[in-house]
Amino acid sequence: MKAFKFQPLLKQTLWGGDRIIPFKHLDAKMDNVGESWEISGVKDNETIVVGDGRSLNQLVNDMKEKLVGKANYERFGTEFPLLIKFIDARQDLSIQVHPTDEIAHRQGKSRGKTEMWFVMDSAPEAKLYNGLKMQITPEQYKEMVANDTICDALAQYPVKEGDCFFIPAGRIHAIGAGCFLAEIQQTSDVTYRIYDFKRKDKDGNYRQLHTQEASESIDYTVLPDYRTRYEARKNEGELLVECPYFNTAVYDLDEPMTIDYSELDSFVILIGMKGEGTLTVDGENMPFREGETVLVPATANEVRSEGTIKFLETYVLS
Template sequence: MIKFQPLLKQTIWGGDKIIPFKHLDSHLEQVGESWEISGVKDNETVISNGEYAGMKLNDLVAELKEKLVGKENYKRFGNVFPLLIKFIDARKQLSIQVHPDDDTAHRLGYPMGKTEMWYIMPSDPDAKLRSGLKKKITPEEYKEMVANDTITDAIAEYPVKEGDCFFLPAGRIHSIGAGCFLAEIQQTSDVTFRIYDFKRKDKNGNYRQLHVKEAAESIDYTVHDDYRQHYDKKANAPMVLVESKFFTTTLYDLTEPMDLDYSDLDSFVILIGVGGEGVVTDSEGNKTTLNAGETILVSATEKGLRVEGTVKFLESYV
């Protein structure tokens, strides 16, 4: 069971929730993101425990190959770890943005597209976010609405609370709102096309770069009635949040011990602590903590885990 040194990202919109949530000894301010597990080039997380301590994630993939990620995943992704795990704390509104799918990303010169999901953790009472178009618009209308500052009128907005979940397939226009605190699971990609940034300026007094043209090529203009993920909330049982070709994510809210069976799974597993305190024991009897703010990578050779404690966590694999 592998843990990593988080990569803390200071942003113009970052808040003060991540440092205490992760119990870090840090005085950094405006930490908007903690990259928990990352194989993104130049932003790889480093292993913090065990025999591989000090090694970068993709170097570990190259060494262990299918033993770490699974046979099919290694064929599909090679030496790049396929998922990026983050905690995000938005004190201020993030930009309106979109991510390309794999085909569009390749056409525009990027290695991979970006499908992602959000699980909302305890957020501010008035926290909101935007996800998906709420009315039909054309690419031409989209460009006009960006130019005349009305693009938010076309995007569905949701008040959010702990336990809410949103799946964002590549192409879905979206924005994290002020007060949101969430866990994000996504493809290993840092490609983001910024559509609109509320006329904000950076610390040097410049407007941040927009990618209106690239975004126009990436947006899925389909309109849906509801962009939330709906699931039945229950204790001590798996709650499937998202099933996709990019990742499957399940929520567990435990008050009693549970055994997780991975004997038929050809994939690594990631456990993300989003509440409480727990202990995880592998099939060889090794133990590690799984507390709120902690993230664990489990190799594809592991056949099962036992989780004990009063703990809420996300389980994700490809």
Template sequence: MYPLKFKPILKSTIWGGNKIIPFKHLDCRQEQVGESWEISDVKGDESIVANGADAGKNLTQLMNEYKEKLVGKENYERFHGEFPLLIKFIDAQQDLSIQVHPDDELAMKRHNSRGKTEMWYVIGTAEGAHLRSGLSQKITPEEYARRIADNTICDVLADYQIHAGDVFFLPAGRIHSIGAGSFIAEIQETSNITYRIYDFNRKDKNGNTRELHTELSKDAIDYTVHEDYRTHYTPKQNEGVELVKCRHFTTSVYDLTEPMTVDYSELDSFVIYICMEGSCKVTDNEGNELQLRAGESVLFPATAQTIDIAPEGSVKFLETYV
């Protein structure tokens, strides 16, 4: 196998902006692109391989064909042949709805699906950019429902002004929303189960408000209050800095100006690089080489033992695996 790139799945939204297409160097016209699904095995939104001998195949087909060679033996068994992560870029020109996602147990019980634990890495921001993550004070499920009805739910949510490089970990059950001016890389479990809590009473082009899932979300919310929901880390050059480690994924950030070889020989997993700045050449132990530049993501199969990274000036990317 070889390092895989995929065709982006661009999604226009009522809150989408205009950053994603130029960021990804795409030659296309599409308005209000809020999301680019970079690597997806969500049914109906399966990513299509863009390079090499497997070009034209989708990720589900790759899973069926390569199995543990693609994702690792333990991952293949654990996730029953489904690719476990969904990678996105998100560009919010307006506030997104306030949401919560069920955990694996509740999602399986209600929807026969995995839940959604996720993380955000802030790539860039417009002036005043913000996001919401977690409760700022203790509330009960009954007060939660009342605050949805009387439009005061935002009063009890932690609201953060954000800057490039900020990181937020969002375990399933944590209330959250991406605010206007946020440009973000998102890593999450492969799941499309979202409970919409509040949408600011917005109406679509037909004058209709979007459905809220107040009762469903009531049991999905983790009502624990934390002092700080931001993930704190110390940026470093020319070494990996771990950001998040959980049972669903481990993610680090690399900011390189010098060549580096990363050894994955002890890792029983695929590895994904999500490039946010600059460019580099990556070469695996079998001699497969490709260029990775800002706006691109690449999937290294579990058969990759080592990866040589040669920055072209400088490069910043996220590394994630299960």
């Protein structure tokens, strides 16, 4: 069964830059493109299969467990469980947090959001926030938001290509100016904006903050380090994240490699980070290069990669 590519949904934002369109080799004229939604089943933001016309959710409805795997279909039904993005931040994004599934349900939302970032070739001065560096209480959190000092409580990291950060639901975080990265997340668009640097939108208004909802969602645990540590190696997969919502590895290949998925009960998403090559999915070839994202159905037994290509591999184990 063949693999699928999708038409990206390009999102113009206040903080967006100019890197996504050339990175994806698109013939488009748009300014301030902050995000490219690569694979999305979010309502009213569903990506469409290239050369097919079906939305991702229609594809799941038609193929069911043949696309997502038996256990995933039992767990998620016709809703695809992951949302894949490229993000280009010309300016700092807001300080934000996402709720867990349990808290989201209490707040009337369908689910929470756990996610991860993999940094691509970013600006030399690029930084991001991830996690608390000091112990604070919910009351102190509200005070620090009100007096513009909340950033003083956050761990900040300078970033470079290859850096990886896991952001479980409840962890305060923000992408900083100059960051260019791939994001893998639960299919959810629930974001609570904590602080927005007193910026105004195009109409001169401050963007809405969600101070109360965020205070209910924040995990106030302090850890010594929030960066994902791994050893980058050529021509073999390196596990980055293993959690209930997705497993993700990185491959940096300059020689042919066949990946065996015959025992895996899940779809697989391959996200092109750098270079180009050819994927062969159960005997059918397709070109694959940086800026492209490919959905491999659960029925595929193996994928062979040829060329010089770096990509992320992600799937869901139920």
